[in-house]
Amino acid sequence: MGDQAKLSAGGADFEYPVLKGSVGPDVIDIRKLYGQTGKFTFDPGFTSTASCESALTYIDGDEGVLLHRGYPIGQLAEHSSFMETSYLLLNGELPSKDELATFENTITRHTMLHEQLATFYRGFRRDAHPMAIMCGVVGALSAFYHDSTDIADPEHRKISSHRLIAKMPTIAAMAYKYSVGQPFLYPDNKLSYTGNFLRMTFGVPAEEYEVIPAVEKAMDRIFILHADHEQNASTSTVRLAGSSGANPFACIAAGIACLWGPAHGGANEAALNMLKEIGTPDRIQHYIDRAKDKSDPFRLMGFGHRVYKNYDPRATVMQSTLREVFEALNVTDPLFETALRLEEIALSDPYFAEKKLFPNVDFYSGIILSAIGFPTTMFTVLFALARTVGWVAQWNEMISDPGQKIGRPRQLYTGPTQRDYVPVDKR
Ligand code: ACO
Numbered sequence: 001m002g003d004q005a006k007l008s009a010g011g012a013d014f015e016y017p018v019l020k021g022s023v024g025p026d027v028i029d030i031r032k033l034y035g036q037t038g039k040f041t042f043d044p045g046f047t048s049t050a051s052c053e054s055a056l057t058y059i060d061g062d063e064g065v066l067l068h069r070g071y072p073i074g075q076l077a078e079h080s081s082f083m084e085t086s087y088l089l090l091n092g093e094l095p096s097k098d099e100l101a102t103f104e105n106t107i108t109r110h111t112m113l114h115e116q117l118a119t120f121y122r123g124f125r126r127d128a129h130p131m132a133i134m135c136g137v138v139g140a141l142s143a144f145y146h147d148s149t150d151i152a153d154p155e156h157r158k159i160s161s162h163r164l165i166a167k168m169p170t171i172a173a174m175a176y177k178y179s180v181g182q183p184f185l186y187p188d189n190k191l192s193y194t195g196n197f198l199r200m201t202f203g204v205p206a207e208e209y210e211v212i213p214a215v216e217k218a219m220d221r222i223f224i225l226h227a228d229h230e231q232n233a234s235t236s237t238v239r240l241a242g243s244s245g246a247n248p249f250a251c252i253a254a255g256i257a258c259l260w261g262p263a264h265g266g267a268n269e270a271a272l273n274m275l276k277e278i279g280t281p282d283r284i285q286h287y288i289d290r291a292k293d294k295s296d297p298f299r300l301m302g303f304g305h306r307v308y309k310n311y312d313p314r315a316t317v318m319q320s321t322l323r324e325v326f327e328a329l330n331v332t333d334p335l336f337e338t339a340l341r342l343e344e345i346a347l348s349d350p351y352f353a354e355k356k357l358f359p360n361v362d363f364y365s366g367i368i369l370s371a372i373g374f375p376t377t378m379f380t381v382l383f384a385l386a387r388t389v390g391w392v393a394q395w396n397e398m399i400s401d402p403g404q405k406i407g408r409p410r411q412l413y414t415g416p417t418q419r420d421y422v423p424v425d426k427r
Contacts, residue, residue: 009037023058040410046231047306051407052239056089056393057230064310064358068228069093077317082223082386083107083193086165089228089393104193110166111187111196113174114144121178130175130381131260137171138164139253149247151399160248161392168385169193173200176378194220197385202373214328215372218321222368225314225361226383228390230307234259238391239398243407248395255391256384262301265380265387271302272335272366272376280334281341288342292351300346302363309356318364325371336367 003018005028014036017029027050034040043049058067066073069088076085080094087095087103095103120140124133141163142149148160174184177200185200195211198219203209229235238255242248259265278287290298305312326332343359346352369379398404 007033007037009039012037024060034410040412042412046236051231051236052398053401054230054394054397055092056397057228057390059230059307061305061307061309064308064313066229066313073225073313074317077221077224077321080224081192082220082227085224085227086389089389090161090396106162107166107193108187108189108196110163111170111189113167113170117144118174118184121174121184124178126179126181128179130172130179130377131256131384133175133178134171134381134384135253135257135260137175138168138256139250141167141253142247142249145249146247149249151242151245151247154400157248157396157399161396164248164252164392165389168388169197170200172378172381172385173197175381176201176374179375179377192216192220194223212328214324218325218328218368219372221317221321222365222382223386225317225365226386228387228393231394233261233264234387235391235394238395240407242395242398243404245406248392251395252388252391255387259384259387260380265383267301267360268362268366268369268379268383269376271362272370272379274301275335275338275342275366278338278342281338284338284342284345288345288349291346292349300342300352300357302360302366303346303352304355304357305360308358308360311358312360314361315359315363318361318368322364322368322371325368329371331371333367333371336364339364339367 002020003026004015005018007014007016014033016033018026019029020026030041041049056069058070059065068076068085069092071080071088071094076088080088083104084095084100086107087100117137117140120137121133124136145160145163148156148163150156170187177184183205185203185205187196188199189196191199191211195216198211198216199209231239234255237258238251241251241254246254262270274287278284287298287300290296291300291303322336326336343363347358352358366376366379369382370376374382
């Protein structure tokens with residue numbers, strides 16, 4: 001018999017099995033706790049709760065390690081492509097040359113959208129936030145592709161997964177085009193996944209669009225960095241939505257809605273806005289003081305993470321990618337200097353050291369994305385585009401698990417106990 005964890009409650013002793021993963025903290029299996037003790041555990045924000053078993057992504061937040069199917073994110077960012085990483089996440093192993101070519105071909109052939117969806121876009125207000133459009137359009141996919149929504153059929157699951165990954169760049173680019181009043185561009189199957197996205201976003205039908213290889217590579221790497229991140233808020237949302245048997249398009253739309261918040265995917269937009277507000281390095285100390293002041297709600301955006309209590313390994317890659325983009329485009333941005341100085345000042349301040357607050361992936365990503373030409377409103381859209389593969393892989397893993405149950409947390413009720421209704425004239 002393996003390790004057991006002992007619990008005393010209500011004068012009785014109980015034992016719960018301790019489960020071991022391949023790496024990382026053990027977990028105490030409390031599935032029988034309520035049946036045996038009549039008590040729940042209380043863990044708002046899931047700070048001590050493993051909500052599922054997963055073989056996709058592993059994070060060691062103390063050491064700053066992120067592995068996809070065992071491969072370190074730094075190696076994938078340097079040597080892999082977003083398509084290859086997507087295959088890895090979906091299938092568990094790196095593809096052979098032929099497998100990769102087949103996968104790329106399949107994804108390429110799913111990039112077009114049902115033509116009627118263009119009409120659907122026109123229902124949005126002219127100035128709608130592209131994330132509002134993303135939530136709506138991705139949710140609407142189930143109305144257009146209901147021939148792949150039988151979640152009990154593995155072939156349907158595969159087709160809808162491919163459709164989601166393939167169509168997301170088209171949907172994202174169209175959300176951008178709509179917001180700037182330019183015509184939509186159809187995908188071009190000659191281009192790579194990422195090159196195609198850049199062309200659909202920045203190209204116009206009146207002219208040839210040249211994909212700049214360094215920008216294509218940087219963008220592809222940014223997609224790799226955002227591909228998956230184990231049970232974060234949006235992924236947990238996708239799993240929870242999917243646990244009821246909802247179709248994958250609806251589940252991914254739920255994930256997009258969750259990602260939009262400033263504590264999650266919205267942080268890179270917030271981080272760039274913060275850097276703009278700070279402006280020059282001489283104003284940094286004032287903002288550091290504000291971040292430390294408990295009576296001030298201001299936080300350093302792009303700093304801190306629920307899991308990383310060390311440098312986010314994605315932030316390291318992001319910083320070097322930023323330098324490459326500046327070099328390739330022969331541009332610079334004074335905000336980069338401000339960001340570097342802010343990082344330096346924050347990391348030497350005991351407040352940030354004690355609370356283990358380090359730059360996260362979002363701290364530098366906003367500066368790169370604006371150098372490439374994206375407005376801040378598109379930042380979270382890019383995150384959603386890349387994270388779709390992680391959401392889809394996690395959703396597939398959950399649905400394929402024979403022991404899967406609907407997610408249904410319990411609560412600590414603190415409201416009124418039962419009382420009798422009082423008619424309105426007697427209140
Ligand atoms: N600036 C200043 N203080 C901070 C910051 C910050 N960015 N982040 C955390 N703290 C402080 C908190 O005030 C708290 O202090 P206390 O213990 O004295 O009360 C302590 O550090 C712990 O913070 P929590 O909010 O309890 O930590 P949690 O794990 O719940 O939050 C989060 C993590 C939401 C990411 C937080 O660090 C934050 O708000 N950061 C800024 C937003 C951001 O960059 N989000 C992107 C996350 S990465 C991603 O989604 C891709």
